[in-house]
Amino acid sequence: xxxxxxxxxxxxxxxxxxxxxxxxxxxxxxxxxxxxxxxxxxxxxxxxxxxxxxxxxxxxxxxxxxxxxxxxxxxxxxxxxxxxxxxxxxxxxxxxxxxxxxxxxxxxxxxxxxxxxxxxxxxxxxxxxxxxxxxxxxxxxxxxxxxxxxxxxxxxxxxxxxxxxxxxxxxxxxxxxxxxxxxxxxxxxxxxxxxxxxxxxxxxxxxxxx
Amino acid sequence: xxxxxxxxxxxxxxxxxxxxxxxxxxxxxxxxxxxxxxxxxxxxxxxxxxxxxxxxxxxxxxxxxxxxxxxxxxxxxxxxxxxxxxxxxxxxxxxxxxxxxxxxxxxxxxxxxxxxxxxxxxxxxxxxxxxxxxxxxxxxxxxxxxxxxxxxxxxxxxxxxxxxxxxxxxxxxxxxxxxxxxxxxxxxxxxxxxxxxxxxxxxxxxxxxx
DNA sequence: GTCTATATACCGATAGAC
DNA sequence: GTCTATCGGTATATAGAC
Numbered sequence: 001x002x003x004x005x006x007x008x009x010x011x012x013x014x015x016x017x018x019x020x021x022x023x024x025x026x027x028x029x030x031x032x033x034x035x036x037x038x039x040x041x042x043x044x045x046x047x048x049x050x051x052x053x054x055x056x057x058x059x060x061x062x063x064x065x066x067x068x069x070x071x072x073x074x075x076x077x078x079x080x081x082x083x084x085x086x087x088x089x090x091x092x093x094x095x096x097x098x099x100x101x102x103x104x105x106x107x108x109x110x111x112x113x114x115x116x117x118x119x120x121x122x123x124x125x126x127x128x129x130x131x132x133x134x135x136x137x138x139x140x141x142x143x144x145x146x147x148x149x150x151x152x153x154x155x156x157x158x159x160x161x162x163x164x165x166x167x168x169x170x171x172x173x174x175x176x177x178x179x180x181x182x183x184x185x186x187x188x189x190x191x192x193x194x195x196x197x198x199x200x201x202x203x204x205x206x207x208x209x210x
Numbered sequence: 211x212x213x214x215x216x217x218x219x220x221x222x223x224x225x226x227x228x229x230x231x232x233x234x235x236x237x238x239x240x241x242x243x244x245x246x247x248x249x250x251x252x253x254x255x256x257x258x259x260x261x262x263x264x265x266x267x268x269x270x271x272x273x274x275x276x277x278x279x280x281x282x283x284x285x286x287x288x289x290x291x292x293x294x295x296x297x298x299x300x301x302x303x304x305x306x307x308x309x310x311x312x313x314x315x316x317x318x319x320x321x322x323x324x325x326x327x328x329x330x331x332x333x334x335x336x337x338x339x340x341x342x343x344x345x346x347x348x349x350x351x352x353x354x355x356x357x358x359x360x361x362x363x364x365x366x367x368x369x370x371x372x373x374x375x376x377x378x379x380x381x382x383x384x385x386x387x388x389x390x391x392x393x394x395x396x397x398x399x400x401x402x403x404x405x406x407x408x409x410x411x412x413x414x415x416x417x418x419x420x
Numbered sequence: 421g422t423c424t425a426t427a428t429a430c431c432g433a434t435a436g437a438c
Numbered sequence: 439g440t441c442t443a444t445c446g447g448t449a450t451a452t453a454g455a456c
Contacts, residue, residue: 008439022321027236030432040441045433103320110313110320111232112378118386125386145409151402154376155369162368163361168322176328176335192361199355200410218421240450250423255451 009047011037017058021100024107025055025115056117062101063123066094070130080143084134085194088160092190095164102165109161131156135201144201156197163189219257221247227268231310234317235265235325266327272311273333276304280340290353294344295404298366302400305374312375319371341366345411354411366407373399 006014015037019028030051034041048054073086095102108116116124132153138144216224225247229238240261244251258264283300286293305312318326326334342363348354 024234024236024317024321026234027321029430031430041432042434042442043440046439051432106316106320106372107234109372109376109379110316111234111237113382116382121382121386125383128383147406148402151373151399152406154373155403155406158372158376159365159369162316162319162372163364166319166364166368169319172323172326172331173335173338176331189361192358193365196357196362196365196410200406239448241448251450252424252452253422256421261450 008037008039008043012039012044012047012054013058013061016054017062017098017100017104020055020058021103025051052115055115056120058100059104059116059120060123062098062104063120063127065098066091066101067123067127069094070127074130074134080134080138080141081198084138084198087131087134088156088194088197089190091160092164092188092193095160096189099164099167102161103168106161106165109158128153128157138201142203145203147201152201156193159197160189160193163193218247218249218253222249222254222257222264223268223271226264227272227308227310227314230265230268231313235261262325265325266330269314269326269330270333272308272314273330273337275308276301276311277333277337279304280337284340284344290344290348290351291408294348294408297341297344298370298404298407299400301370302374302398302403305370306399309374309377312371316371316375319368338363338367348411352413355413357411362411366403369407370399370403373403 012033016028016033019033019036022028030044031041033054034044037044039047044054048057069090070087073090074083076083076086078086108114113121132149135144135149135152139146139149222243226238226243229243229246232238240254241251243264244254247254249257254264258267279300280297283296284293286296288296318324323331342359345354345359345362349356349359
């Protein structure tokens, strides 16, 4: 049950987001979404139309939220490396505060984006373009190696998504392979990734941080 | 319809693998798996028991196959960097020749491994352990930076999976964002990843390749 | 081992009273 | 806007003849 923090529609979107993340589109049950949102099933249909429209509304909200945060990060007057760091850690923070999103997106990656309607894909593409422009700027200025842009780009996005989405699976892995214990709960995904990727992209010798 | 290349059971596993990859566990229909395998639905149940057992059989087969290939790569008498390259490209080749596998695994990552039975998780953990041992060996010998092992490790696996799984989605992204066109079809994921990751992990200056 | 026909349950969606 | 009751379709799984 959602804490009833907002309007009925917001509660429905919140409940749907978590269930789509846990079980996927086909696995999520409309009855349970309604129950968890604290509303009647008929009310859910009254507010959102149908299951697919509900799914689209969830994705649209998430993508627009991330896009807005990224625009702020990109607009800052920092060096390229600092902006890259900021963008990656913005994505990291976003994925940590919206843990449903990476899980939903990973499923979309797996299914080929079957359930993503154009309005969602467009937002996703705009986010990809932001990262891409940073990569290209780095290559032009000589700060980044000229790696295959698409592959690099997918690696950046993919590693971010997986690092965040994989948290629930980790406990099951640790239970079987104790080698994979983790020191603390709150790992700073953004900080790790920006370091790791900047190092991997850099043309300069490692060890120097601006 | 499967080309009827093997036993009924093999055909069923092949058909199930592709449908689980396309639609996920909940989205895949037993009727369609049977149809695509060219067998009757009752025959499918006769051979594999039920849907969950079928899913486990598919994953078990895939994981054991990858594990076997990796053991060969690890056993070679090469330098650490060469072995790392070999392991990553072995994973890349495997994921390209079994394109269903990364898609299925990505969904498992998203769901927290709900459908993975112990026999599958154990194989998965053994594969993780192989990569981990390479990372640790590199840190001990001073060839690799001392990054957070778990995070690095997930980045390696995650980037591999996403790079391979994302192919079907790419065309939809390209359709909307023409910036993301790709030069050719057959990208060598293994070669790209091993280069990218070795560079990212290396303590030495870039530019030198053994 | 192979098939047809069917049991059983569940899910998405709606009708219609209030 | 909110609810109960329910429809129609479809899913997994099995019974039982051959």
